[in-house]
Amino acid sequence: MAGSARRPLMAGNWKMNLNHFEANLLVQKLAASLNEKQLTDVEVVVLPPFTDLRTVQTAVEGDKLMIGYGAQDLSPHDSGAYTGDISGSMLAKLGCTYVVVGHSERRAYHHESDALCNAKVKAALTHGLTPILCVGEGLDVREQGGHVAHCSDQLEAALIGISAEQATKVVVAYEPVWAIGTGKTAMPEDVQEVCSSVRERLAVIYDQETAEQVRILYGGSVKASNVATTMAQPDVDGGLVGGASLDAEEFANICRFPEHIAR
Ligand SMILES: O=C[C@H](O)COP(=O)(O)O
Numbered sequence: 001m002a003g004s005a006r007r008p009l010m011a012g013n014w015k016m017n018l019n020h021f022e023a024n025l026l027v028q029k030l031a032a033s034l035n036e037k038q039l040t041d042v043e044v045v046v047l048p049p050f051t052d053l054r055t056v057q058t059a060v061e062g063d064k065l066m067i068g069y070g071a072q073d074l075s076p077h078d079s080g081a082y083t084g085d086i087s088g089s090m091l092a093k094l095g096c097t098y099v100v101v102g103h104s105e106r107r108a109y110h111h112e113s114d115a116l117c118n119a120k121v122k123a124a125l126t127h128g129l130t131p132i133l134c135v136g137e138g139l140d141v142r143e144q145g146g147h148v149a150h151c152s153d154q155l156e157a158a159l160i161g162i163s164a165e166q167a168t169k170v171v172v173a174y175e176p177v178w179a180i181g182t183g184k185t186a187m188p189e190d191v192q193e194v195c196s197s198v199r200e201r202l203a204v205i206y207d208q209e210t211a212e213q214v215r216i217l218y219g220g221s222v223k224a225s226n227v228a229t230t231m232a233q234p235d236v237d238g239g240l241v242g243g244a245s246l247d248a249e250e251f252a253n254i255c256r257f258p259e260h261i262a263r
Pocket residue numbers: 013103175179180181182183219220221222240241242243244
């Protein structure tokens with residue numbers, strides 16, 4: 001993010017944690033831990049389970065908290081006989097502004113394909129939601145040196161049929177699978193390598209101006225103790241934080257990262 005015009009984004013992916021009582025407590029604590037300047041410098045977003053969204057909406061709107069929120073997944077369909085699905089329009093009605101698409105846990109445990117991710121990106125954009133499109137390689141791919149091509153290919157496949165104007169509204173999250181929930185953070189230079197290659201691929205698919213507008217996040221064992229060096233990389237515009245976002249004080253410290261980047 002060094003010198004970039006892109007506003008940093010720190011998104012807390014709660015995954016399948018916290019009931020709606022706990023969700024209310026966490027969002028209130030988080031908001032109380034950050035001041036107006038910090039919440040202006042960095043866009044802070046939480047991504048609770050579906051069952052917590054109404055509670056988070058009530059807290060955010062009722063107390064005018066400067067915190068955004070969104071969902072962890074959405075249906076590629078708009079409505080109808082899709083048992084268990086939640087549509088983009090339902091999320092938009094709940095005040096969501098973001099939705100995660102293609103998280104590696106969904107790709108692995110629910111066999112989500114690039115084609116399905118592409119349909120979900122389109123569904124999100126149709127309903128005015130910002131997709132946080134996840135890409136990332138497994139350890140085997142990294143060890144064979146295929147990580148850059150793997151992530152670029154996932155990106156390109158998920159953006160088929162998306163215009164340049166729409167692409168500027170997409171957030172990309174680079175999450176190496178081997179760094180998720182393992183405590184093994186990728187080295188800042190490794191993160192930069194993939195994030196810059198993602199931006200280069202966006203410039204090839206669209207143009208340089210479009211590529212410069214897209215925010216690219218890093219996710220994988222982000223903590224307050226390691227966030228600053230990663231965020232100091234020029235093509236990293238924020239983070240997608242899992243486990244550490246469940247602790248209000250730790251996540252607030254992560255969101256304060258600009259104060260720890262040497263200028
Ligand atoms: O969406 C978040 C990522 O999967 C990272 O999770 P983690 O911070 O627990 O490693």
